[in-house]
């Protein structure tokens with residue numbers, strides 16, 4: 015089976031004085047249905063790598079293939095479209111729109127994609143939130159939810175358009191252990207559903223230990239696991 | 246596509262609802278701008294229309310007179326046409342003044358659809374009563390025709406133009422002149438001209454005070470009477486023309502002048518000074534009014550700018566979800582559009598209210614009640630709306646572009 019994402023020598027350098035290299039010559043592949051952990055000390059470039067994978071940032075060098083397709087020539091709009099259709103982001107902080115309810119936040123990507131009408135989008139959002147155990151809080155604004163609940167809303171939003179890849183950046187970083195466990199369980203649960211892969215940046219040893227693959231970074235370099243997933 | 250618009254508009258409205266004070270400032274800015282635009286332009290255009298109407302009606306649309314733009318060449322000059330001869334100090338041939346082929350000119354005018362020409366003879370005479378003398382301009386007209394060509398009938402306080410026909414030696418003068426000479430309706434006054442003899446005329450009508458020269462120093466008599474008093478039988482020196490379309494006067498006058506050689510002056514030419522003044526006035530008005538609308542759009546700029554600044558985090562989130570740069574730009578442009586739209590509607594109400602107040606003002610000039618001439622056409626509402634929408638979109642577009650250019654990675658990094 016071909017990789018969902020394949021990085022070939024991805025390099026990202028900030029044009030500062032002196033230049034700061036965030037990611038240096040990263041090569042690896044993410045297999046469908048896999049759960050990949052990216053680990054490494056703080057500031058080693060894990061988030062930067064994730065932004066490159068999610069096409070929020072462009073590499074200065076190297077190529078990124080999404081489902082076998084070179085993303086280098088894609089326009090900003092095409093990247094946004096691909097992100098909308100195929101990817102779901104989860105961040106350390108929930109990053110929900112504060113003036114929208116949980117249900118509206120989850121509906122957002124579906125309504126933008128436009129494949130489901132308003133009602134169908136609401137129904138699906140409701141279903142996703144229920145599956146994540148917060149079906150009774152759909153009408154609440156993020157400000158009225160606990161940290162763990164917000165993160166579950168964010169996961170539901172990431173799953174809204176049924177993506178092939180979930181990109182999570184320290185999703186448990188601001189949660190207590192009980193909530194962390196729930197989030198980790200959920201991520202493991204959604205990985206593998208219809209070949210969906212999860213890439214998760216984490217400090218949590220338990221998450222890393224349970225992952226199918228591990229990428230270890232240090233100072234912008236991949237020091238272990240990089241080429242291993244390239245099956 | 247409409248689903249996308251709905252979604253983005255929904256986000257825009259959420260932003261607007263969030264910042265009530267700035268929204269209020271932006272909306273009322275536009276409303277005041279539109280309201281005053283309507284009031285000012287209604288006044289300016291209304292008074293201009295009124296003024297032009299007065300100009301058009303003040304005298305016939307075209308006046309053909311026995312003046313020539315350039316004097317007829319003297320016979321000696323014609324005799325040596327093309328020759329290298331300059332003739333000086335020739336004895337000028339005396340011409341009999343008056344429109345020579347006036348019957349033909351009149352026929353040409355009356356043949357134009359809706360046009361009518363009124364022949365008249367003007368000349369200076371002196372009115373005498375007791376020891377008092379007043380020099381006036383005497384105008385001899387055919388009352389039935391003149392009434393159709395000019396509005397002097399409207400300027401009569403007492404009597405009618407037709408009365409000239411029924412009373413032997415009938416004369417209409419102004420109230421001002423009558424007062425100066427101590428004349429009343431029905432009084433008799435002596436009239437002397439340079440060439441003719443002395444006549445006795447009888448007052449059969451009075452022009453209103455304030456009708457300018459008409460009231461101060463003019464006298465109207467029958468054409469026949471004028472020809473006799475002035476000693477110029479069968480001669481006329483003026484044809485007043487009324488056209489179906491007053492705005493064609495310039496062209497028609499030029500045509501008549503080319504054909505007959507006599508000076509044909511249109512009301513536009515006659516009022517060229519005033520008309521160029523109106524152009525200046527319009528330039529001033531539109532500058533002021535555009536400035537009002539421009540300033541009004543500053544409120545929108547500020548509102549959308551702060552909205553963008555407040556929402557950079559949301560912008561980054563939406564970008565990470567898969568919204569495009571265009572989506573975000575559009576969201577904030579819609580924000581500005583919505584503010585402008587609400588402001589325009591309130592501005593229409595305000596403008597309508599201001600016009601109602603202005604329209605109800607009542608001025609008393611020379612004992613006559615007058616209200617301000619206002620142009621209340623729907624066109625002005627449309628212009629105000631279009632201009633405000635355009636400046637609103639522009640004012641929103643600048644910060645919206647900034648929203649589209651927010652780099653989500655910068656925001657995500659600094660939030661982490």
Ligand SMILES: Nc1ncnc2c1ncn2[C@@H]1O[C@H](COP(=O)(O)OP(=O)(O)O)[C@@H](O)[C@H]1O
Nearest residue numbers: 028034036055056057058059060061062063658
């Ligand atoms: N704008 C910037 N200017 C200077 N250094 C930066 C900038 N952005 C990121 N960095 C540096 O890049 C490195 C990688 O950051 P990041 O990818 O967030 O690491 P991680 O997610 O592994 O903690 C860090 O050392 C950070 O200090």
Ligand SMILES: [Mg+2]
Nearest residue numbers: 060061062661
């Ligand atoms: Mg990080």
